[in-house]
Amino acid sequence: MIKFNLFVLPFSLGLIYIVTSIIMHYYRWIKALPAVDKVKLSAGIRTPSKVLASLKEIFLEGLIHRRLWKRNPLLGYMHMSFAFGWFLLIVIGNLESRVYHGAYINAPYYPIFLKFFIHDRLVLFFEIFTVPAFFRFIMDFLLLFVLSGLALAWIKRKQSKWFGMKQTTRHNFFDRVALTCLWLIFPMRLLAESYTAGYFHGGGGFLTKNLGNLLVMITPGPAELIAYFFWWTYSLVLGLFFIMMPYSRYMHIPSELLLILFRHCGIQPKKWGSSFSDLEVRSCSRCGVCIDACQLNFAAGISTIQAVYLIRSQREQFIPDHIAQTCMLCGRCQEACPVGIKIDSLRLIKRREIGSGQVADFSYLTNTHPDYADVVYFAGCMSHLTPSIPNAMEGILKEAGINYLFLDRDGSICCGRPLMLAGKDKQANELIEFNKTLISQTRAKLLVTSCPICYKVFREEYNLPIRIQHHSQYLLELVKEGKIALQSQHKRVVYHDPCDLGRGGNIYEAPRELLGKISDLEASGKDRADALCCGGSLALMSTSMLTKDKVTLDALQSLLAVDPDILVTACPLCKKTFSKLSKTEVRDIAELVHDAIPGRKIRIAATVKDPEAVIS
Amino acid sequence: MIDFGYTLTRDRQLDFDRGDFRYLKLVKSLEPSMDLCIGCGSCTATCSAGGFTDFNIRKLHTVIRRGDPESIKAELKKCMFCGKCQLVCPRGVNLRNLILAMNRAIEILG
Numbered sequence: 001m002i003k004f005n006l007f008v009l010p011f012s013l014g015l016i017y018i019v020t021s022i023i024m025h026y027y028r029w030i031k032a033l034p035a036v037d038k039v040k041l042s043a044g045i046r047t048p049s050k051v052l053a054s055l056k057e058i059f060l061e062g063l064i065h066r067r068l069w070k071r072n073p074l075l076g077y078m079h080m081s082f083a084f085g086w087f088l089l090i091v092i093g094n095l096e097s098r099v100y101h102g103a104y105i106n107a108p109y110y111p112i113f114l115k116f117f118i119h120d121r122l123v124l125f126f127e128i129f130t131v132p133a134f135f136r137f138i139m140d141f142l143l144l145f146v147l148s149g150l151a152l153a154w155i156k157r158k159q160s161k162w163f164g165m166k167q168t169t170r171h172n173f174f175d176r177v178a179l180t181c182l183w184l185i186f187p188m189r190l191l192a193e194s195y196t197a198g199y200f201h202g203g204g205g206f207l208t209k210n211l212g213n214l215l216v217m218i219t220p221g222p223a224e225l226i227a228y229f230f231w232w233t234y235s236l237v238l239g240l241f242f243i244m245m246p247y248s249r250y251m252h253i254p255s256e257l258l259l260i261l262f263r264h265c266g267i268q269p270k271k272w273g274s275s276f277s278d279l280e281v282r283s284c285s286r287c288g289v290c291i292d293a294c295q296l297n298f299a300a301g302i303s304t305i306q307a308v309y310l311i312r313s314q315r316e317q318f319i320p321d322h323i324a325q326t327c328m329l330c331g332r333c334q335e336a337c338p339v340g341i342k343i344d345s346l347r348l349i350k351r352r353e354i355g356s357g358q359v360a361d362f363s364y365l366t367n368t369h370p371d372y373a374d375v376v377y378f379a380g381c382m383s384h385l386t387p388s389i390p391n392a393m394e395g396i397l398k399e400a401g402i403n404y405l406f407l408d409r410d411g412s413i414c415c416g417r418p419l420m421l422a423g424k425d426k427q428a429n430e431l432i433e434f435n436k437t438l439i440s441q442t443r444a445k446l447l448v449t450s451c452p453i454c455y456k457v458f459r460e461e462y463n464l465p466i467r468i469q470h471h472s473q474y475l476l477e478l479v480k481e482g483k484i485a486l487q488s489q490h491k492r493v494v495y496h497d498p499c500d501l502g503r504g505g506n507i508y509e510a511p512r513e514l515l516g517k518i519s520d521l522e523a524s525g526k527d528r529a530d531a532l533c534c535g536g537s538l539a540l541m542s543t544s545m546l547t548k549d550k551v552t553l554d555a556l557q558s559l560l561a562v563d564p565d566i567l568v569t570a571c572p573l574c575k576k577t578f579s580k581l582s583k584t585e586v587r588d589i590a591e592l593v594h595d596a597i598p599g600r601k602i603r604i605a606a607t608v609k610d611p612e613a614v615i616s
Numbered sequence: 617m618i619d620f621g622y623t624l625t626r627d628r629q630l631d632f633d634r635g636d637f638r639y640l641k642l643v644k645s646l647e648p649s650m651d652l653c654i655g656c657g658s659c660t661a662t663c664s665a666g667g668f669t670d671f672n673i674r675k676l677h678t679v680i681r682r683g684d685p686e687s688i689k690a691e692l693k694k695c696m697f698c699g700k701c702q703l704v705c706p707r708g709v710n711l712r713n714l715i716l717a718m719n720r721a722i723e724i725l726g
Contacts, residue, residue: 358719361693364669381698411667414696545708
């Protein structure tokens with residue numbers, strides 16, 4: 001039996017190249033891991049549960065594309081048909097080749113070009129039920145499956161709106177070459193197999209046999225030569241695709257597999273970047289889901305800084321400052337990313353490079369030993385701009401009879417997160433150490449803050465030995481413990497999830513449960529993880545106020561679509577930002593709770609406007 | 617000295633020919649909204665750092681405009697970067713980035 005033809009060479013060379021390249025990349029990534037991560041990895045791969053979980057995720061995400069399905073079924077199907085369809089073609093093609101050839105080891109190209117070497121005829125009806133016929137059917141079916149995805153991909157390039165995608169990624173040269181090859185692989189395979197089947201009057205399944213007969217009938221010229229030409233093209237585009245892969249976005253396929261394993265071993269991104277972050281960068285498929293998720297794109301028309309472009313410039317070894325700095329770090333793209341890349345941490349790595357050079361001097365801060373208390377309340381800088389929030393909190397704390405200390409009553413020392421958002425971690429650490437001393441001196445068991453920005457940094461960077469709560473959690477706890485009784489005001493309200501509290505702190509339910517007790521809470525359509533940023537984010541560095549206003553107005557439009565009486569939020573910065581442009585009253589959840597305590601004079605929303613809204 | 621009820625202050629005449637305006641130029645190019653400032657001082661009034669020390673953003677702004685950037689170098693380090701100034705600014709000056717830009721100018725021009 002003949003098992004070789006010259007045309008298998010381009011494919012075989014490409015395959016050798018890509019396999020070597022992947023092994024080298026894997027080796028480099030693993031070797032460059034920090035020592036602590038290496039320990040985690042070696043422990044992880046010896047834990048069967050972690051390996052199994054990784055394999056499960058590789059199957060679900062790498063082949064089925066579950067997260068993408070959830071996000072966008074059409075895109076999910078398209079990627080699944082490519083990944084899973086191709087995977088099955090390889091696996092079943094290999095099995096099929098065993099039917100004809102008993103050897104345990106075949107040359108890798110053999111199953112790929114099987115139909116060239118084997119073309120047995122199918123004559124009798126009952127032979128449909130033979131093993132080879134079964135394989136022919138399955139292989140044709142799978143080819144059709146992949147081709148259906150390809151058709152979708154092609155339509156998506158031309159009409160991305162049909163896929164619910166407003167914008168797709170702009171590709172560079174290597175990506176375009178690789179993409180062209182990828183698009184040609186399966187049509188070439190179809191044509192090669194069809195012509196072969198048509199010429200030999202057999203050897204194809206329902207698709208290639210019928211298409212082959214038709215093609216041979218309608219095209220003049222020697223069908224055998226035409227078939228041979230397509231076999232060559234098929235091999236060439238496959239080989240070229242493999243060679244282009246390490247230089248194009250398609251490297252994300254092998255990279256993501258390792259990334260999933262790393263994650264299951266508990267490896268985290270490092271503040272100053274590590275091999276893990278490099279791997280994340282290579283795992284980006286540039287699908288462009290982040291572009292549509294980005295408010296700066298759809299509300300403010302800035303379409304050059306999205307995660308996909310950040311990651312691409314990182315791969316090209318140079319991130320322009322404006323890409324790193326123009327971002328609200330709201331986390332929406334991270335939430336939408338089908339690969340689960342920690343985009344915010346990638347951006348912060350770059351910001352740290354930019355911001356590290358500058359020094360700070362906070363020697364003017366002097367520690368005046370604070371009083372002892374059970375609960376320490378930290379309003380945060382932003383709450384000092386919305387005094388109604390700390391006022392409400394104090395009213396509630398007094399009502400509940402809590403032994404509390406308002407730590408930053410006389411002007412606050414910043415929590416450090418705004419500095420960190422600018423990449424100035426060293427300077428932030430000085431503030432963190434100072435605040436930590438103050439907090440521990442109060443001997444409190446619980447730290448309550450009104451600001452989600454502070455909340456996030458208290459939890460993630462302070463390593464405090466006490467409980468930390470945002471006031472929405474704390475107030476709910478007070479209600480549940482019976483320390484405050486509330487009476488619903490029956491106002492129709494919409495709740496806005498602040499970025500750092502929701503996506504950043506994973507607190508979605510406490511404020512909703514609390515609001516459910518004191519008002520008629522309505523859904524806004526952009527709730528929980530899908531919530532919009534108010535536009536006031538301190539992470540946005542150089543963007544002008546007018547641009548920020550566009551984001552705010554867009555978010556308001558979406559939040560106020562159901563025309564609520566009050567727009568409620570749980571963040572002083574969101575309140576401040578929204579109040580400036582909102583026609584509807586904007587209030588903090590603490591203020592609503594304070595008003596809902598029976599016996600207090602109830603403000604009537606319709607007649608008393610928010611004083612802060614008037615001022616700004 | 618005899619207390620006459622008043623003191624002599626340092627000569628505050630400015631010689632614009634001697635000013636160092638490289639900083640102003642660079643800072644302005646990095647944060648153009650600097651030009652929107654009307655000098656109302658809201659930023660300084662709300663400043664977190666200003667609550668503890670004599671850190672004064674409006675002064676920094678003025679000093680850079682006058683081409684006398686030497687005095688700001690030590691002052692800038694006091695900023696906590698909390699962003700209150702930016703939120704109270706009635707003109708929408710991007711104050712946090714202005715501080716960053718001043719830092720950057722010192723980094724570049726020394």
